Amino acid sequence: MDYSTSLLRLTFLALGAALVLIVARSAFRLPLAIDAPAASFLHGAGGCTRFSPWACRSPRTEKSPPRRPSHESDVPRHPLDPLTVTEISRARDLLRAHPPFASAPSALAVHALALDEPDKPAVRRWRKGVHALPPRRAVAVVRFQGESHVLAVDLAAGKVAPLPVPASGYPTMTMDEQNSLCAAPFGDPAFNATIRRRGVRLDDVACLPISPGWYGPAEDGGRRLIKSQCYSTEGTANFYMRPIEGLTVLVDMDTGKVVHISDRGAGIPIPAAKNTDYRGAANDDDDGTDRFGYQTVRAPSMEPAPEGPGFQIEDGHTVRWAGWEFHLKADARAGLVVSGATVQDPDTGARREVMYKGMASELFVPYMDPTEAWYFKTYMDAGEYGFGLQAMPLVPLNDCPRHARYMDGVFVAADGRPYVRENMICVFERYAGDIAWRHSESPITGMDIRESRPKVTLVARMAASVANYDYIVDWEFQTDGLIRIKVGLSGILMVKGTPYSHMNQVRQNEEMHGTLLSENVIGVIHDHYVTFRLDMDVDGADNSFVRVEMARQDTAPGESPRRSYLKATRHIASTEKDARVRLKLYEPAEFHVINPTKKTRVGNPVGYKVVPAGTAGSLLDPEDPPQKRGAFTNNQIWVTPYNKSEEWAGGLFVYQSKGEDTLATWSERDRPIENKDLVLWYTLGFHHIPCQEDFPIMPTVSSSFDLKPVNFFESNPILKQRPTMEKDLPVCAATA
Amino acid sequence: MDYSTSLLRLTFLALGAALVLIVARSAFRLPLAIDAPAASFLHGAGGCTRFSPWACRSPRTEKSPPRRPSHESDVPRHPLDPLTVTEISRARDLLRAHPPFASAPSALAVHALALDEPDKPAVRRWRKGVHALPPRRAVAVVRFQGESHVLAVDLAAGKVAPLPVPASGYPTMTMDEQNSLCAAPFGDPAFNATIRRRGVRLDDVACLPISPGWYGPAEDGGRRLIKSQCYSTEGTANFYMRPIEGLTVLVDMDTGKVVHISDRGAGIPIPAAKNTDYRGAANDDDDGTDRFGYQTVRAPSMEPAPEGPGFQIEDGHTVRWAGWEFHLKADARAGLVVSGATVQDPDTGARREVMYKGMASELFVPYMDPTEAWYFKTYMDAGEYGFGLQAMPLVPLNDCPRHARYMDGVFVAADGRPYVRENMICVFERYAGDIAWRHSESPITGMDIRESRPKVTLVARMAASVANYDYIVDWEFQTDGLIRIKVGLSGILMVKGTPYSHMNQVRQNEEMHGTLLSENVIGVIHDHYVTFRLDMDVDGADNSFVRVEMARQDTAPGESPRRSYLKATRHIASTEKDARVRLKLYEPAEFHVINPTKKTRVGNPVGYKVVPAGTAGSLLDPEDPPQKRGAFTNNQIWVTPYNKSEEWAGGLFVYQSKGEDTLATWSERDRPIENKDLVLWYTLGFHHIPCQEDFPIMPTVSSSFDLKPVNFFESNPILKQRPTMEKDLPVCAATA
Missing domain, CATH: 2.70.98.20 (Copper amine oxidase, catalytic domain)
Incomplete structure (x- = not known):
């Protein structure tokens, strides 16, 4: 391997890493985290984990943020109420303490954690102010060291018990996975090279994690897989209209490693960005008037x-x-x-x-x-x-x-x-x-x-x-x-x-x-x-x-x-x-x-x-x-x-x-x-x-x-x- | 025929006639007639004709009638504008003067009189302020002495010309016919007798004119027919829920005479009036409160x-x-x-x-x-x-x-x-x-x-x-x-x-x-x-x-x-x-x-x-x-x-x-x-x-x-x- 190739690879890796950071950072903007006081009831460790970009952002500093209902003090008041913030934290503690997860709780990935609804007769019978709430239980779907688990979590009794796991298939992707897998292709030099050959700058590339379906064990190989397909973001927020056609990156979801790259569309041009942006702000370069009188609607x-x-x-x-x-x-x-x-x-x-x-x-x-x-x-x-x-x-x-x-x-x-x-x-x-x-x-x-x-x-x-x-x-x-x-x-x-x-x-x-x-x-x-x-x-x-x-x-x-x-x-x-x-x-x-x-x-x-x-x-x-x-x-x-x-x-x-x-x-x-x-x-x-x-x-x-x-x-x-x-x-x- | 039967018949006939008058009078309430000044452009004779209850009512005397747009002065301003009041009156004059109708203009029944839309190319070409309106023409469908006619009426040229008449079928009923045919059964003593046998008072009966379809020449007999079916109006405005079942009165539409009465449902009770009225006013005897809070809607x-x-x-x-x-x-x-x-x-x-x-x-x-x-x-x-x-x-x-x-x-x-x-x-x-x-x-x-x-x-x-x-x-x-x-x-x-x-x-x-x-x-x-x-x-x-x-x-x-x-x-x-x-x-x-x-x-x-x-x-x-x-x-x-x-x-x-x-x-x-x-x-x-x-x-x-x-x-x-x-x-x- 000559020096220039190494340098190139290093550059690409650095760019890829930067992109991961950019993606991760910008993702912070969206979901509302539990604000600072939340730390008191988020029983886990303080700082960021690899999983939860949303739970670790700094307190809001926006000017006059809109007044939101606080969910920190939510308590269940109906048998079907979803898990509260407190209950989720409690379930998390129980899961992390559950063997074998307790051996490496940071390796535990929660794919689903939701109310295990009480039995139907109990719910149908229940009357507010007359009956106490039925015991609160949760059901969790987790991945741990390459295996899926389904667990019953008894919140009151503090018990976790395994439930049967489906014979095939995997749990719903976590948002964190979807997020990080967007960046996975950039860790692969061959991917970066083909992007470059197509004349696209790496920091203009956005990839989507596409579920692969299932087409037999030969294709599957017993692995949890994702297919990444990529787009050029240059000149438009509507990158979906700018596919880098024919390029499919198969990634192992558990390792984050690229397994295979299918690259067949090198001759296909990337469609132009022109006229693809739909954002109001993007159309501000328009003369601002409603030329034909029907782009402003009121009723x-x-x-x-x-x-x-x-x-x-x-x-x-x-x-x-x-x-x-x-x-x-x-x-x-x-x-x-x-x-x-x-x-x-x-x-x-x-x-x-x-x-x-x-x-x-x-x-x-x-x-x-x-x-x-x-x-x-x-x-x-x-x-x-x-x-x-x-x-x-x-x-x-x-x-x-x-x-x-x-x-x-x-x-x-x-x-x-x-x-x-x-x-x-x-x-x-x-x-x-x-x-x-x-x-x-x-x-x-x-x-x-x-x-x-x-x-x-x-x-x-x-x-x-x-x-x-x-x-x-x-x-x-x-x-x-x-x-x-x-x-x-x-x-x-x-x-x-x-x-x-x-x-x-x-x-x-x-x-x-x-x-x-x-x-x-x-x-x-x-x-x-x-x-x-x-x-x-x-x-x-x-x-x-x-x-x-x-x-x-x-x-x-x-x-x-x-x-x-x-x-x-x-x-x-x-x-x-x-x-x-x-x-x-x-x-x-x-x-x-x-x-x-x-x-x-x-x-x-x-x-x-x-x-x-x-x-x-x-x-x-x-x-x-x-x-x-x-x-x-x-x-x-x-x-x-x-x-x-x-x-x-x-x-x-x-x-x-x-x-x-x-x-x-x-x-x-x-x-x-x-x-x-x-x-x-x-x-x-x-x-x-x-x-x-x-x-x-x-x-x-x-x-x-x-x-x-x-x-x-x-x-x-x-x-x-x-x-x-x-x-x-x-x-x-x-x-x- | 003994005296009592004659008296009974006479009574029924009188009742029937009274009902006709009641129905006709109440019908006056609905459509807005051309108000008094209209007389100046309604070129025909003054008083009521048998056809037009709506054109001859007396001037409004209601307190503060809502201000309506006047249609008397309407002029067509677009090639597809419907016939105006003036144009309809003009067409009427032309039709009544047209032989053979001129011989007995009061026997002429207008079943349809509408704009004969100009040819499509002329309309598609037309631009307001650039082109004059294409010549205004009407097409009329009339009945006269038992025959249907279709006529082209050239309003500007003042000409009426016959058009082909369909091989079978009859024109749309006029509202006047539908109105008068409601009363037709009451002219028949056998009808009145069967109503009486069912225990229904004649002035509680309302009949509907029901189109008979077509089921072969034997049933048709070459006549224009209507089938009347009747209901009890006693105790409800929703008489439709009170059918006098099995009673069908076949009426000749041109003569107004009953042709046949089919009376098969004598044993079937007339459903009760209770709970059938839907009018807000009819429900005023309710306690007036919205008991369960959802009969009053606002958004x-x-x-x-x-x-x-x-x-x-x-x-x-x-x-x-x-x-x-x-x-x-x-x-x-x-x-x-x-x-x-x-x-x-x-x-x-x-x-x-x-x-x-x-x-x-x-x-x-x-x-x-x-x-x-x-x-x-x-x-x-x-x-x-x-x-x-x-x-x-x-x-x-x-x-x-x-x-x-x-x-x-x-x-x-x-x-x-x-x-x-x-x-x-x-x-x-x-x-x-x-x-x-x-x-x-x-x-x-x-x-x-x-x-x-x-x-x-x-x-x-x-x-x-x-x-x-x-x-x-x-x-x-x-x-x-x-x-x-x-x-x-x-x-x-x-x-x-x-x-x-x-x-x-x-x-x-x-x-x-x-x-x-x-x-x-x-x-x-x-x-x-x-x-x-x-x-x-x-x-x-x-x-x-x-x-x-x-x-x-x-x-x-x-x-x-x-x-x-x-x-x-x-x-x-x-x-x-x-x-x-x-x-x-x-x-x-x-x-x-x-x-x-x-x-x-x-x-x-x-x-x-x-x-x-x-x-x-x-x-x-x-x-x-x-x-x-x-x-x-x-x-x-x-x-x-x-x-x-x-x-x-x-x-x-x-x-x-x-x-x-x-x-x-x-x-x-x-x-x-x-x-x-x-x-x-x-x-x-x-x-x-x-x-x-x-x-x-x-x-x-x-x-x-x-x-x-x-x-x-x-x-x-x-x-x-x-x-x-x-x-x-x-x-x-x-x-x-």
Whole structure:
């Protein structure tokens, strides 16, 4: 090795190290650390650990920081409240003292540490002010010396006990890992050399940690792996539009070492930075005027509300509005969790159960390009990256309206220390100008009737930014008992570099795997699936699943001038396989979760139905490795008997999972589900063929499904809603 | 005939006549007549005619009537402006003077009188202030002495010329007919006797005119027929919930005479009035308090807007907001018509064509009960009843938000006189708390980015009450170029009387044709289809239709670790049959209308795509008479070459039509559609199995579809939208 090569390597290593520091430092800006006094309850050692950049920053010195609720003194007040800062610290101490971790506690990496929710009967029984909280327990997923562990932590008794570990796969990456793995390629001289050969400065390079899927033991080699792909940040914050195409760096996640570099796209230019930045500040070089008068939007409904919001959040998590009451919390993996949703019966005033727990359980995002640098992109965002971990603070006035209230998340760094994700969830009342119900009489009846009622709803929202993509998840509660669950897609496409700058350069029938969005940029076709776990308890835990099938019925000769009509037939699903549904437009059905033991006055079983809207189904070969791992998307609807351990549709460990432990495998057991405590699963899907309007950042595309009362109430529960009168509305005068 | 029978008959006749008078008088309350000064331009005779209750009421004497825009002095200012009051009066004079009508002008019944829109090239060329208006013409559909006529009326030249008359079917009923036919059964002693036998007082009876469909010449007898079904109004304004079941009165519409009475349900009780009234005033006997705190709704966005709305309506019909400009008008048959929709290009400022004309063309609402009193209920609400005629004045603050602006309709009574339908359309800016686009950077990239933009849209709305049902139609324009067309269903179910008061009385497998909603009330299963005619002109009149089909592509052995991916293939439809689409979840596609001669900078054809959301397809036998008439619902998507005469998907005359002249028959001609001026048709469908929550009035159920730019803009057109800052929002103090 000659001197100049050594020097070069040394230089690159130094640059790489500098980049690590830069990345690490800038990461400090974001999550809110527990401020200085936290030291008193953060029982671990003082200084930084390699894991927890967020727990060790210096006290705030910003001028007039906004007043934040303190989480240091949080205490649990509801059985489902997430672990508090104090509880996390206590769990951390217990884990670090647990053999064999006690031998080297700084080598312990906490991948998940969350409330082990008390048993469902205890939670359903619990009443505030009447019962004490059930004992607080946590469940932890950790890595230690190359092994995964799952542990039960009894916070009161101070005990830690091992739980079974899944047969395949690895835990969700920690944020610290994702952070440090961004820098891993820079430690490899060959990587730095190829970057240089492409004419890119190393400090203009940003790499993303991309989960590799699982494609057999030969590729896997029994190791925990990540594939790094890199982009040029030169000239734009939207580096996603500047891929260094064809370069994939395989890194061993446990050692941080580069295992392999695949470098195939040397001839592909890096797309230009021009017109890619989306930040308001970046567009300040614009002349500042709104040339065509529509880049500044305002609406009357952004106005002040002198009376303030009409909902309450009690004890930090219990939301009350209109007839609804539910528990709302942030979760590192699921994002936003709605529990214990009950609605008040307008006739009796009784509080009635609807849903024990609802959340996004897993996502599946396969890209549709089988080539070397793309085939593995088949993300499971919740289990691989943490859907909640990636939910950044919401932007007031833009992500949520003026009168929203915000809720923080308390999460756990890799070293087990708590940190606060500010403003992760918002809650607001929504009035979109819609009509709750109406009727006018036509003049032909001679009745002068004009009755109409405005629709106001309550929304709980989070927005997760899983690297480039942004997912907006809304839980919207209506006064008529309907719950709408909506997923919006925005953010930035994952794009592919290409030599082409115009479609006339592309050969007839050449496979592009996407759309040419701009010069040298292809937006690659992909799907999104979001699978929701909906533990329905309709007027009690034991429910049944009914398919109300609609089919053409032909009339008998002479029976009627009509030849045909649509007939509805009810089928109660007795076992899991009976309750697998692939939607078909011309074989329509309604899907009810009923309580077979509770009837309305005229004898219909009370129920809620899941109402699909626009959706998509996966077309991949069921035996394709990604589809086996994502087999929970094989149907739009599944029903399973309640099982506390079946929470994550892709399995507890989905990272490099083989698909051995998914909703599809559980359902294959075909357990009885009639008049049982059951869980409904619904998958919302999108096919996305990108178009130029998605460049450089995508206008939001949304879809939703509803949980809707069906013979749950005796009659329209908002019949007596009062009309809005002019006198009910505040009169304001602009001040100053 | 003995004396007592004669007396009884006489009494019934007198009662019937009284009822006619009551119905007619009360009908006077609703539509706004042209006020007293109108007499000066209403060129016809002074007093009431049998047709026009609305044109002859006495001058207003209400205290402080709201200030309404005067329509007497309206003049057309845009080629597509609807006929003005003056023009309608002129057309009426011309028609009444036209032989043979001149012989008996009072026998002339005007069923439709509307603008004959100028030829499309002339309208597309026209510029305000540059060109004079094209000559104003009208098209009239009239009945005279038992015959239908279609006539072209040249307003300037004062000429009337006959046009071809459809081979089958009859014109849309006039409101006057619908009004007078409500009373027709009361002229028949046998009807009155059966009502009496059922224990109902005659003045508690209200009858609805129900279009009979068409079930062969034997049933038809070459006559224009209506089927009247009746309800008890005793104790409720919601008489729809009190059917006098099984009683169907067949009336000859031209003579007003009862032809046949079918009376089969004598044993079926009339459901009770209790709990059926939905009017706020009817619930005043409630204790007035909001017992459970959710029957009074308010939201911050109902607040005042000191700055007022951000859109303009110029010359009464041209709406301008953000980048959008379009012409908006009320139409007696289609309801709400959007024309000449153009959007401004954010890069060039150029105004670009999107859609020449969009409207609801026809509805099809088949009920799913083949029995005697129900089989014929297969409504086509636009062509039979007039979707616009049935759109009543909107209720401020409840149907539309506080800051909405309203637009009136000017329609034509049966005697040809104009009348005003107040507040038929509203226009408002909508801010629902949604996000136009967003991206946050994860801490792993070290970039502290939080960019988000709120979504504000513009809605044009109408709500048609076709007897019991209410249809809310929204055209929503987004700043990113998307148009969402949404249909909401509310109002009151069409229900069936039944002896059952509890489901335990119903035999296993007994066909109910619906759901027991309350004692003695079945909500009958039905479908709704709304077919929209969308004359797309994407950057010019000549466009092509492209199906971008997504299908599984298997990889070759050894090609990739992936076995499969989703591949998109573009198919340009050459003729109409190529462009018929029945949606399938597992055979997905995108549906683009492109301009094949206009390309983006990188060479993609500019386009708009139609994006279905939740919908339903008709399951009826294609040879079933109603489905033949409603054959335009056989596909979700059709494309036809532009033809001015193909506006109404069920044909010009759908009343008792045989299905000879529908979109399906036009499409069968299989005309070329590639690079032609083409029209896109989309049908939005709903299956409705009623549930108890729909009683006594239905919470709104909605579905929608989108017209969305696809490579129409070079990039995201709202990239430069400014974020909302606190300082941008008004600060208000509540006054007094």
